[in-house]
Every structure is written in structure tokens, then in C-alpha cells.
Amino acid sequence: MRFACTMVAAALSIAAALPLLATEIPQEQRRSGYSFMGPDTKAMQDDDTANPGMLWVLDGEKLWDSRTGAAGKSCADCHGDARSSMKGVAARYPVFDQTLGRPVNLEGRINLCRARHQQATPLAYESRELLALTAFVAEQSRGVAITAGHDPQLEPFVAKGRALFMQRQGQLNLACANCHDDNWDKHLAGSPITQAHPTGYPIYRLEWQSLGSLERRLRSCITGIRAQAYDYGAPELIELELYLMSRARGMPIETPAVRP
Amino acid sequence: MVSALINVPKKAKRGEIIEIKTLMSHIMETGYRRTATGELVPRDIITSFSCRYNGAEVFRADLFPAIAANPFITFFAVATESGKFDFEWIGDQGFAETASASIIVE
Numbered sequence: 001m002r003f004a005c006t007m008v009a010a011a012l013s014i015a016a017a018l019p020l021l022a023t024e025i026p027q028e029q030r031r032s033g034y035s036f037m038g039p040d041t042k043a044m045q046d047d048d049t050a051n052p053g054m055l056w057v058l059d060g061e062k063l064w065d066s067r068t069g070a071a072g073k074s075c076a077d078c079h080g081d082a083r084s085s086m087k088g089v090a091a092r093y094p095v096f097d098q099t100l101g102r103p104v105n106l107e108g109r110i111n112l113c114r115a116r117h118q119q120a121t122p123l124a125y126e127s128r129e130l131l132a133l134t135a136f137v138a139e140q141s142r143g144v145a146i147t148a149g150h151d152p153q154l155e156p157f158v159a160k161g162r163a164l165f166m167q168r169q170g171q172l173n174l175a176c177a178n179c180h181d182d183n184w185d186k187h188l189a190g191s192p193i194t195q196a197h198p199t200g201y202p203i204y205r206l207e208w209q210s211l212g213s214l215e216r217r218l219r220s221c222i223t224g225i226r227a228q229a230y231d232y233g234a235p236e237l238i239e240l241e242l243y244l245m246s247r248a249r250g251m252p253i254e255t256p257a258v259r260p
Numbered sequence: 261m262v263s264a265l266i267n268v269p270k271k272a273k274r275g276e277i278i279e280i281k282t283l284m285s286h287i288m289e290t291g292y293r294r295t296a297t298g299e300l301v302p303r304d305i306i307t308s309f310s311c312r313y314n315g316a317e318v319f320r321a322d323l324f325p326a327i328a329a330n331p332f333i334t335f336f337a338v339a340t341e342s343g344k345f346d347f348e349w350i351g352d353q354g355f356a357e358t359a360s361a362s363i364i365v366e
Binding site: 048055 | 263264265266267281283285287288328329330332
């Protein structure tokens, strides 16, 4: 008995001292953050007239048709009806931009479009306008399976994102993978940890009482491990987004998702 | 940009109890928070919501600072006749929005 106790204690201390396990989640065990939520929050997401994220989608629809910038063009002037032209777009972002030579996410693409085609000033990160347009575009892909990260040109950036995901950082010395790969079936302070699949961004987070981007979510996670968060639009955040999207390949887009 | 989402059944039987759901876009700033420099952020909330059914008021609610952003208000009404539901939100800093939805009662 005593021997068994010592064995258990030894096993526990080994487990505690183990470095990053880095076991990636098998395909068949992948679950959207949705499946970790309570019935009330699920009901909120499922009903388009109860989902507050739809308020931003409505605003985005108005912005899509409104002319702006020196060129006096609206999104619709080039892209037409978003219902057909934007279907599936969010499922393949971030994509490689030839001119910049690096990946851009949906928010980045909207601002590039404004600069290159509308000759308008970029919209600020987390501004109502940018979130609304992003949510409206992404909502057209609802139910479409994620295909991001296909492009061979993106390979080094996916690899960088993966390295960031696996790298311990901050005063708590935690990597993303420590929670979201190794302990997603457990709880942290009573809340489910989840697998970190970005299937529903921009999300309406009840804690924020607002819609927010994946970059905002990543920044709050990084602050949570007491590391210095990367600035909005930083290449590291885009690489992380790219890795997370490629990791969620095949899962359906839920935008605008509701999360606690 | 102000958006509202209204959910009223398109059709109902006479005497049927129907559920009405409304979602209004609003920041609901409490007036108790301060900026990084210590200044009070002025209160900006919706203070009153009302619903009229063919002109007669059937529901009214007062709202207070502790209510979360984008207030979601649902209530029930008895479908008596075909017509229109008119919704009105009134709040601080001159906020006043309306929306309406029609119903066919058979």
C-alpha cells in the first residue's frame, strides 16, 4: 500500500515536471467552442433574432452598400451581392498576399481593399465599422468548412504560428498548447478550457458585451499568461490565426458565434 | 449606426399567446466607469422601452445602469387582431429609436 502511494506520488510529480506534451488533438476529437457552452448561450447563438452578433452583421450589410473614400466606390460596386461573392471567403482566410509577401486576415483584407480600391483610410482595429464589415463578410460563409492554410506559400507562416502556439511565454510560463492541446477536457476556474478553434470570429463575447476579433481574443489570452501581448496587426498574431485556422480545417464557420 | 432585431410571428390564431423578442443595439454605459485618466464616463443607457399593439400600449419597461449592453427584451402578448406592433426605445443623450412589425391574425 505504502509502495503504491509512493508510486502515485512519483507519477504525479513526474507529470507536474513534464515539459510540454504537445500532443495535437486527433481529428475525430475536435470540438467547436460551441459544444462546451451551456444551453442558454447555445440558444442565444442559434436564434438570429437573439444573437447580438447579428446587430453587427446588419450594420455590415449597410456598410457593404455605402460608397466611401476618394474613389467613391462601395464594396458592392466591385463584389456585387455578398451572398454569392463572399460565400466561403472567411473559410479560407488568412490568405497569402502577393504584394505584401505575407498572409493577411479578413480585417487586413478589408483595410487593403479600402486603401487599394476605395482610396479610403483604414478602419481602426476593433472599431464598430471594421467588426461589422468583417462579421457581415464572414457570416456569408456560415456552415462552410474551413480550408485555410492550403496554399504552399503559406507553409513557413503556418510553421511560425505553430511554433508560437507551442512556445512557453510570460510570467506563468505557459504555451497555448499547454491548455488548448493538453488540457482542453478540463476546467480553469470553473470554465471549460476548450480547444481554441476559431470557427466563429468575430464573436460576441458576453464578457466583452460586444463583438470582438480573434486578435482581441488572442491578446487577452496572452495577457492572461502574463506575457506582453503583440500589437493589433502584428505578424505574430496573423501567424497564430493562420495556424489556428489550419488546425481547425474541415470545421464549419459559425460567425457570428456567441461565447461566454 | 443603430440596428434592431425584432421577432414577431407573421401569423397567429385569434386568442393565441405569442412571444415577441426584441434586441436593440446600445452600449449601455453605466456612468460609474472611469477612463484611464480618472474622468467619469458619462452615463449613456436606454431608459425606457415600450410596445404598442395597434396603438394601445401592451408592454413597457424601464431600464437601469445594471442592464447589459444590447438589451434583449422578450415578452408575451395575446393575438387579438391583425395589425402592427410599434416598438420604441428612449434613452440618454437624445437616444430615440423605433421599429415595427406586422402580424396577421386568423
